[in-house]
Amino acid sequence: MIRLHCLHAHPSNQSYIEDVFGDTDLALYHTVDSSFIERATQDPTFDHHKQQAYAINKLMQEDKADLTLLTCTQYIAALGEQQHLFKQPIVPIDEPVFELICEKKESLQLVFSNPATVEGTMKRLESYAKDRGKQIDAEVIVMEDVFHLCLNGDMQAYEEQIKKQLRRCIKKSGDICVMQLSMVRASQQMEEETGVPIIHPLSPLKQFVYQTISALKE
Template sequence: MIRLHCLHAHPSNQSYIENVFGHTDIALYHTVDSSFIERATQDPTFDQHKQQAYAINRLMQEGEADLILLTCTQYIAALGDQQHLFKQPIVPIDEPLFELICQGKGPLQLVFSNPDTVEGTMKRLKSYAKEHGKQIDAEVMVMEDVFHLCLNGDMQAYEEQIKKQLRRCMKKSGDICVMQLSMVHAAQQMEEETGVPIIHPLSPLKQFVHQTISALKE
């Protein structure tokens, strides 16, 4: 059985992954590392170099994993291009999302609730698109002073703010994509309420992970 180790920055992300892979033949193991986000947001000395060293050291501890899934976009940005250091494939949750975004034809609204993730994620998205010869027509929408609700565990208030932003997005032209896993539940609720499809990180994840596992077995 394939061991999929999932590294989260917030415990609320565990249930999303359980819902996707809980009924498959993949053995899931979860680690929540909230200290990374706390330091990244509160400690000015915890710079990009230290964040990368921290991420590498933490991932080195997942030696029993066949595959490692990173669900925190800030963690992913900190790791950067150092995936080659690990014997197991590292799956950043936004990579299959990048692939899906690059397949789109029209304009996109990319919605972030955590401003600290925007620069790193967009840098990686642009690099991914360039590497695959794709052009992206996207507008970045950044929600200010909202993510602290998620970090404090006030998920109901957090999701209400996400839904307010999504309603505003629906009044504009272009498809909508939420860029963080913590935004998925609100996005799914809005889809059910309005019938308007919203792209999110879970949309392409299951297929991407199974393709990665198939490549491992070859």
């Protein structure tokens, strides 16, 4: 049985992954590492170099997994291009979304609720697109002063803020993509309410993980 180890920086992410893979033949194991986000948001000395060293050290401990799924975009940005250091494949939650974005011909609105993830994520997206010879037509929309609601566990207030932003996005031209896992439920609710499709990190995840597993077996 394939062991999929999921590394989360916030406990709310665990249920999203259970929803996607709960009916599959994968053995799911979850680790919640909340100390990373706490340090990243509260300790000014915890710079990118220290964050990367922390992420590498933590992932080196996940040696019993067949593959590891990272659900925190800030953790992913800290790791950068160091996936080659690990014997098991590392699947960043945003990479399947990158693939979808690169295939889009229309303009996109990329919505973030955590400003700290924007620079690292966009740098990785631009590198991903360049490697594949793709051009991205995207507007980056950053929500300010809302992510603390998620970190404090006030998910109802957090999701209301997400939906308020998505209503504004729907009035504009361009497809909408939310870039963080914590934004998924609000985006799904908006899809049901308005009928407007919204891309989110779970949309392509199952297929991407199974493609990675197939590559492992070859």
